[in-house]
Amino acid sequence: MIRSSRLLPGLLIAAAMVAAPLIAPPPALAADEASGDAIAEKYAALLERDYVYPETGKRYAAALRAGIKAGRYRTLSGEALGSAIDADVNAVAVDGHLRLRIPEGAVSAPAGPGSAAPAPRPVKPPVEQGGWIAPGIAFxxxxxxxxxxxxxxEAAKFMADHADAKAIIFDIRTHNGxxxxxxxxxxxxxxxxxxxLVTMATRASxxxxxxxxxxxxxSMRMVKGDAGMVTREHWVTPNGDKRLKGAKIYVLTSGASASAAEHFALTMKSTGRGVLIGAPTAGANHFGRGEDIGGGxxxxxPVGRTYDPKTGKDWEGDGVQPDIAVAPADALVRALTELGVAPAEAKTLSDAYMPKWPMERRRPRAAKPSGG
Known part of the structure; x- marks a missing residue:
């Protein structure tokens, strides 16, 4: 049986794992329900039924069923199964959101007798370092x-508390969706x-x-769109406070800025309301929902895509391009100097506000080096 749950639009799997870690398969689960072949078939059925592009969904399903027929998944589990399935899916078409999520127990199990289990992954707080970074500049x-x-x-309070800012810097360099x-x-x-702001189209079925x-x-408005899709536009309605309407907006980006972070970045760029500084974003466009496929x-x-209503283009694979291209680690320095902060002071502030989390695009599971 396939059990589903609605998740946030465009939620990146890495972020989902932080917010709601999976548990090991329940003891009562029949072994055949959690076998490599069963997991691959359930995944294939979901992709065939719901993937945003029906023909691609059928190709994904065909590739997975070919893998089942060839016996590629039969004896696999955990990370090995995830790598094999991901490799076959990516060989059809790479999608920035497609990644088999494996049971947490399969990740954290010791490597062998006497081996210590890896330390738990630190959990990123949703919001960090909100406040005044320099006179008149909020961060x-x-x-x-x-x-x-x-x-x-907390986000609403930040905006209200900094409504007199001459500029706001939004740092989404470590934002995963x-x-x-x-x-x-x-x-x-x-x-x-x-x-x-943007257009979002969901597979009609x-x-x-x-x-x-x-x-x-x-904030979503239904409009007419492409055949086979239900199309909505994301709109903003201003509030009655005019203090920030003329404030300068800078958005710091990196290859780790993914999914909903890219929605935010495209909104700022396509409307001309903000300036993007940093590196191209992750290129994970398609929004969708999480599915439990058994055995943990x-x-x-992905059931839909988000795109620029003026061009019809989305950012899948390519990312949202910055207006000012610099190394992500230097993005805050550049934003502050653009706002008139002296370079030496900008560097000191940047060091104090440097993210603790990765700012590089996530590599596909199959691309990990041996033992990584």
Whole structure:
């Protein structure tokens, strides 16, 4: 049986693992339900049924079923199974969100007798270092946009507390994805008129079954779109406070800025409301929902895409390109100097505000070096 749960639009699997780690297979689970072949078939069925591009979904499913027939997954589990399945899927078409999520127990098990289990992965806080970084300049780092009312309230409070800023720097260099809730309390402060931001199109069959992760969100407006898709536009309605409407906005980006972070970045770039500084983003465009496929395994199934309404182009594979290209580690220095901070002071501040988390694009599982 395939069990599903709605997740945030565009939630990157890495972020999902932080927010809701998987547990090992329950003892009562029949062995054949968690076998490599069973996991691959369930994954194939979901991709065939729901993937944003139906023909590609069929090709993914065919590749996985060919792997089952060839016996490639039969004796595999954990990381080995994930690597084999990911390799076969990526050989068809690379998608920045497709990655088999393996049971946490399979990751943390000791390598052998006498071996110590790896230390638990540190959990990134959703928001870091929000406040005044220099006179008149506010700074905040978002690591994820979660479905969490407390984080939404924190984002709203940051904007209200810094409504007199002459500039705001949003650091999304370590932002791995999420939803729209925090964006929808940030944008009304910085836009001076109702503005169409991006377009989001969901596979019609998924939407008809109530499976769209963006259905019912107040900032989304239904419009006519491509055949086979249900299309909505993301809009911002300004609030009544005009203090930040003319503030300068800078957005710091890296190859780790993924999914909902890229939605944020494209919004700033395509509307001209903000300046992107750093490196191209991760190139993980397709939004979707998480699926439990048994045995502690899970998958994120992309069911839609987000794109620039003016060009019709999305950022899958390519990322959102910065307006000012610099190494991610130097992005804050550049933003501060653009705002008139002396270079030496900007460097000191950048060192104090340097993220502790990776700022590089995630490598496919199959690309990991041996033993990595």
């Amino acid at each position: 905040v780092r978002f690591n994820v946009f979660p479905n969490d009312a407390a984080v939404t309230a 999420g939803g729209l809730e925090q964006m929808d309390v940030i944008f009304p402060w910085i836009f001076d008129k109702p503005t169409r 998924v939407d008809a079954e109530g499976g769209s992760p963006i259905d019912g969100i107040a 395994y899970g998958a994120f199934i």
